Amino acid sequence: MKAAVIVFPGSNCDRDVCVALEHATGEKPATVWHRDSDLPKVDLIVVPGGFSYGDYLRSGAMAAQSPVMREVVARAKAGVRVMGVCNGFQILTEARLLPGVLMRNAGLKFICRTVDLRVENTDSAFTSAYDKDQVVRFPVAHHDGNYFADADTLARVEDTGMVAFRYVTPDGIVDASGNPNGSANSIAGLFNEKRTVLGLMPHPERAFEPLHGNTDGRAMFTGLVEALS
Amino acid sequence: MSKQSLEPAVTVELAAEYGLSADEYQRMLEITGRTPSFTELGIFSVMWSEHCSYKSSKVWLKQLPTTAPHVICGPGENAGVIDIGDGQAAIFKMESHNHPSFIEPYQGAATGVGGILRDVFTMGARPIANMNALRFGSPEHPKTRHLISGVVAGIGGYGNCVGVPTVGGETNFHPSFNGNILVNAMTVGLADADKIFYSAAAGIGNPVVYVGSKTGRDGIHGATMASTEFTEDSEEKRPTVQVGDPFTEKLLIEACLELMATDAIVAIQDMGAAGLTSSSVEMAGKGELGIELTLDDVPQRETGMSPYEIMLSESQERMLIVLKPGREELAKAIFDKWELDFAVIGRVTDTGRLVLKMHGYTYCDLEVAPLVDRAPLYERPWEPTPPQADIDAASVPLPGPATEILHRLIGCPDLASRRWIWEQYDSQVGADTIALSGGDSGVVRVHGTNKALAITTDCTPRYCFADPVRGGAQAVAEAWRNLTAVGAKPLAITDNMNFGNPQKPRIMGQFAGCIQGMVDACTVLEFPVVSGNVSLYNETNGVGILPTPAIGGVGLLSDASLAVNIAFKAAGQAILLIGETKGHIGQSLYLREIHGREEGAPPPVDLAAEKRNGDFVRDLIGKRAVTACHDLSDGGLLVALAEMAMAGKLGAVIDVPAGTDEAGFLFGEDQGRYVVTTSDADAVVAGAKAAGVPVLRLGTTGGDALKLNGGDAISVGGLRTAHEAWLPEYMAGSLE
Structure with a gap:
């Protein structure tokens, strides 16, 4: 599997996701600077976490208009797998690759903690190494992770299997106590219709090696390698 | 001197308003041999402030042990450097932002984090961890909740965006902090032990380069503000608090580290307290050389700024660099890539003087060494604290x-x-x-x-x-x-000494x-102890x-x-x-x-x-x-x-x-x-x-x-x- 990581000037999880990809694939992913419009031919594009252009406007709004994102959108439409983590998820919604928006957390504060997630759909390159309804633990670290979409859109994403991960309690139950940011339907990660694009607020690259406290994120990377090699 | 008609005339009364005592005013006159210009007064005022000169604490700080086989650089530079083996070094320091955080908690705390990050990456280190030590007043005090909320959001808002993890800290409450909270921020960075950057200017004729954000009118006299007690109208000092931009700081970290990987840098110094004044004096002083700056070339956010304002501004996210000759284009390309301002604003000279020109006039022509060497030094009277009885x-x-x-x-x-x-x-x-x-x-x-x-x-x-x-x-x-x-x-x-008014024994x-x-x-x-900071006058009324x-x-x-x-x-x-x-x-x-x-x-x-x-x-x-x-x-x-x-x-x-x-x-x-x-x-x-x-x-x-x-x-x-x-x-x- 060949991978590329997009780097905005305010990206700050680009190195972390590169480390995880290199572990999983055995080779360093390409890194693509935000001003570049030529992407190498790859099987997976990752839009990492961070603060793209400072995000003083709506998170991801400016990044979605950058030269490199026009190319990412074109590749995504051609079927190349695209994953946006945290700020990357915000950028993918702003770029209209995923429906809905990520609003300020319901508590109006930045939240950094490890959360429980339930895997909702394993029929994708991103989630094939997990079991359906498996509860995994990834850290979140964001100020704007409160997923919102109108009722019709929510019905559509639910009915068509677009929900990838949901915030849950440690027992796998969807309720307010397991939902850190007020996301609609406790949505933590979302696919596009074809499940070739994934956006998620939690950080799988921060649950990758024993030092992180758990390795639940590793299966996302190993699963991708298996699916795309 | 000329063009003085545009600046207020300097008198002992005016100097007092700027924090210089009558004795200090006399000392300044002895150094200059004439009545200084208003811009020069501003420079003396901040360089001799408690915050910059350590005039009350220096005699005591000298007693601290500062050496060990693993110490590469002790106190005196932007941060301390220790050897951690395998050719690597840890660079760290803690610094206070107490006074500004009380006046404007979000920006005060945020810029405290920004300032300490710059102290560390100035020396060539990538920051890898932030910490903090916070003290608030009694929970019952009406301001405490507001201050906690703002300080914590400010620390997070800055540190989270620059991508440096905040890995710990401590928080206490006590009524003695009701009128003076303490916000002490610490950064630890990582560098190669043979690639540490220092601030001493060298090389007559070398270009002096300004990089980072533009200079505005914010934070003027922040260092002087932090060197006096508070009264009930301290909130009127809000204009002395700087405003932080962590995104620019992130760009500045990456651009500086990229430049540091080349051989272009002779010396580098961040612009912290007292901004362009302390950075240029520091670089010239440590190098025992002079610096001449053309202030027209300083990137400015506002029009019509005076030399005084440019020199005293504490606008954030700025650095001063002495480059090797001929490396200007290489350096400029890096800062262009990160979309940061880059301007050659002066040269290193052999005169030992700080010369500031603007609009063709000279606003400052001061010998550098006495600004530091002849700064007032006080052996303040002190009395031991009476012991308290043991309790069974x-x-x-x-x-x-x-x-x-x-x-x-x-x-x-x-x-x-x-x-x-x-x-x-x-x-x-x-x-x-x-x-x-x-x-x-x-x-x-x-x-x-x-x-x-x-x-x-x-x-x-x-x-x-x-x-x-x-x-x-x-x-x-x-x-x-x-x-x-x-x-x-x-x-x-690293130590961060937070105390009250040093003029009280x-x-x-x-x-x-x-x-x-x-x-x-x-x-x-x-x-x-390899680095540190002193914050005095933490008193209100x-x-x-x-x-x-x-x-x-x-x-x-x-x-x-x-x-x-x-x-x-x-x-x-x-x-x-x-x-x-x-x-x-x-x-x-x-x-x-x-x-x-x-x-x-x-x-x-x-x-x-x-x-x-x-x-x-x-x-x-x-x-x-x-x-x-x-x-x-x-x-x-x-x-x-x-x-x-x-x-x-x-x-x-x-x-x-x-x-x-x-x-x-x-x-x-x-x-x-x-x-x-x-x-x-x-x-x-x-x-x-x-x-x-x-x-x-x-x-x-x-x-x-x-x-x-x-x-x-x-x-x-x-x-x-x-x-x-x-x-x-x-x-x-x-x-x-």
Whole structure:
């Protein structure tokens, strides 16, 4: 599997996701600077976490208009797998690759903690190494992770299997106590219709090696390698 | 001189308004040999401010031990540098942003983080961890909630965006901070030991380059503001507080590190307090050369700025660099890539003078050396702090079952969980953070290696107030102990000396006492001071803060996988107390929270025992002989056990030895102690005896409650609820 990581000037999880990809694939992913419009031919594009252009406007709004994102959108439409983590998820919604928006957390504060997630759909390159309804633990670290979409859109994403991960309690139950940011339907990660694009607020690259406290994120990377090699 | 008609005439009265005493005004005249220009007065005023000149503290700071074989660079540069092996260096410093954070908590705290980050990456290091030490007033004070909310959001807002994890810190409350909160921020960075950058200018004719954000009118005279007491109208000083832009800081970090990877830089200095003034004076002074700047070329955010405003602005995210000749284009291309301003604003000269020109006129022509060398230096009168009497623990017996008292203590403001605070900080960006906030030290792996750095911030201001010498020693010892408790070898400290008005002999006595205690502890524990900062005049309407010499300690773990945390790991493990318990109750939180008495002598610090006990514990951790370790500090033994139980979600059965005083044993705050758990107690006990280290079998882990002597018990869940409840409820305003 060949991978590329997009780097905005305010990206700050680009190195972390590169480390995880290199572990999983055995080779360093390409890194693509935000001003570049030529992407190498790859099987997976990752839009990492961070603060793209400072995000003083709506998170991801400016990044979605950058030269490199026009190319990412074109590749995504051609079927190349695209994953946006945290700020990357915000950028993918702003770029209209995923429906809905990520609003300020319901508590109006930045939240950094490890959360429980339930895997909702394993029929994708991103989630094939997990079991359906498996509860995994990834850290979140964001100020704007409160997923919102109108009722019709929510019905559509639910009915068509677009929900990838949901915030849950440690027992796998969807309720307010397991939902850190007020996301609609406790949505933590979302696919596009074809499940070739994934956006998620939690950080799988921060649950990758024993030092992180758990390795639940590793299966996302190993699963991708298996699916795309 | 010319063009002076555009500037106010300088008089002794005007100088007084700018913080210079009559004596200092005379001294300035002797140096200049003429009446200085207004711009020059501004330069003297900030360079000779307490904040920049250390004029009241320098004579004392000189006593601190600053050397060790592993110290690469001690105090005097932007930050301290220590060798961590394999050709790598850790660069770190702690700095206060107390006055601005009280006036404008979000921006004050945010720019405090920004400033300390710049001090570290200026020297060539990539910042890898942030810490902080915060002191707020009484929770009942009407401003406290607003200040906590703003400071925490500001620290998070800045640190989270630049992508440096905030891995720990400490927060205390005390009414003495009602009018002067303390916001001390610390950054640790990583560099190659042979690629450290310094600030001394060199090379006559070399270009002086300005990079980063544009200069605006914000923060003018911030350093002077931070060098006086507050009164009730201090909030009118809001314009002296700077505004931070963490995105630009992130760009500046990346651009500077990219330039540092080339051979273009001769010297580099961030523009912090006193902005372009202190950076240019610092660079010229250290290089024993002159600098000539054309201020027209300084990138400006606003039109019509005067030379005075440009020189005194404390706009954030700016650096001054001396480049090798001919490297301008290379450097400019890097800053263009990161979309930051880049301007050649002057040259290094051989005159030894700071010359500032604008619109074709000369606004400043001063000899550089006397600005620093002849800065006022005061041996302020001081009086020792009278000792307080020891308090016998037997005179303050438990007023109820020990677990009920524990329940009250664990939820009191000074011991309640800080989760509400640290969950607002990204503690994991970089994916190298090992122990999460809530343990004895933050632990961050050195990227790409198996090594890790442990970092802690510590001070117990109420001890320092009661006995500055003991308090100063205790702050250093506790930092050393917290590093040891995760398994790290303590290497060096940075200090942040926060005190009241140094012109009062009582306050100067606190300063002198704390320094003496620190000198003693640093010497015995082989724990030198490599950087630091002094913040005086933390007084409002004549009321000073508790003396607070905050200590930031850094230690090294040769193998990151050796790090232990405080959580009980499994049922059936032995719990051992290392170190001697005499039951010291004076200045304990038990005495204050349960008996309403903040009094008595603080616990003595036996430095030889501290070292012996700590070396023994570190050795145990290095041999993987213990499964958890926690140092004993505020609240004493039972609080430490409760913290270990809550972290592990596992109870314990504890035996209180017959014949001991329960209050002293369970809640005394004797120093030099640790609790460890182990699956081979006999080996640990035998090792302790051989090493001459006191050890006591306390009991066994297991169950879902903390049980004392088989009877008195409290559930771990109940402890957690009490521990976690206070701060969120307080911040939500639901406690009234």
